[in-house]
Amino acid sequence: MEYLKLAVEFVKAAAWPLAIAWVAYYFRDAIIAQLPRVTKVGPVTLDPPPPPQQANLPTSKDPAEAIKKVEAAIPPELLREGEAIVRGLVPKSEDRDLLTLSSGLLIGGLFERTYNFIFGSQLLLLERLNSSPLSLDDLKEFYERGKTAFPEIYKTYTFEQWLAFLESSSLVARVNGGSLFAITPRARGFLRYLIDNGYTTQKVG
Incomplete structure (x- = not known):
């Protein structure tokens, strides 16, 4: 704060x-x-x-x-x-x-x-969530892609930590009794902000 x-x-x-x-x-x-x-x-x-x-x-x-x-x-x-x-x-x-x-x-x-802090794999996930909610297994696929592309970064960075960043930043929320994950209004505003300012989603991580 x-x-x-x-x-x-x-x-x-x-x-x-x-x-x-x-x-x-x-x-x-x-x-x-x-x-x-x-x-x-x-x-x-x-x-x-x-x-x-x-x-x-x-x-x-x-x-x-x-x-x-x-x-x-x-x-x-x-x-x-x-x-x-x-x-x-x-x-x-x-x-x-x-x-x-x-x-x-x-x-x-x-x-x-x-x-400044978000990983590229998390940005790609937000773009996908902007279309429809995804399951926990779907989220893990995005995590694994990032881990494969940047093994050194993910050596000690678990999926739980990866997901916790998104939730603590109010970018994703659990819906449908917790079985699915959806994009939040803040995340939609964030993606729009990136577009308006010409920021790339092709980041490391």
Whole structure:
């Protein structure tokens, strides 16, 4: 939770101008003119280096536009999840629009952290689960593929640990009395985030 607290404190300190600038850039659709580009909150990198063509994107100073970009990029249930975290850390969060931007920042940071740690075999599983739930044996097949491709990584990494990461990250959930595993709303938002930001699913592991 420490990185979440850092992110919230950043938004509180930066307030509207910098928060709008970050969100507009982060979602790739606008850049606030003549405002510094924020890439880190403490040790956490918030955004990847921008490709050269981004320098020519149109700019916007309209807070409503930045909010619309956040609401379009992040599913409503995830925004509500982020808002709940912000309200828990900053109980007197009265500004609704800034709360939405803060939520977008937190969810974006969460997705970045997840992408840093997740294995390629787990990403491939999430893509498959996006179509329909799978059984435990089906999940084991994805684990075994990763183990075959990267034996050194999996030498001491069990299937139980592999699955525990997905469940503790709220990316998969047990359904049908526990006999099947389904993708979660957070995981769907995560996959969409990867597509929107051009991240590959072909990772090690």
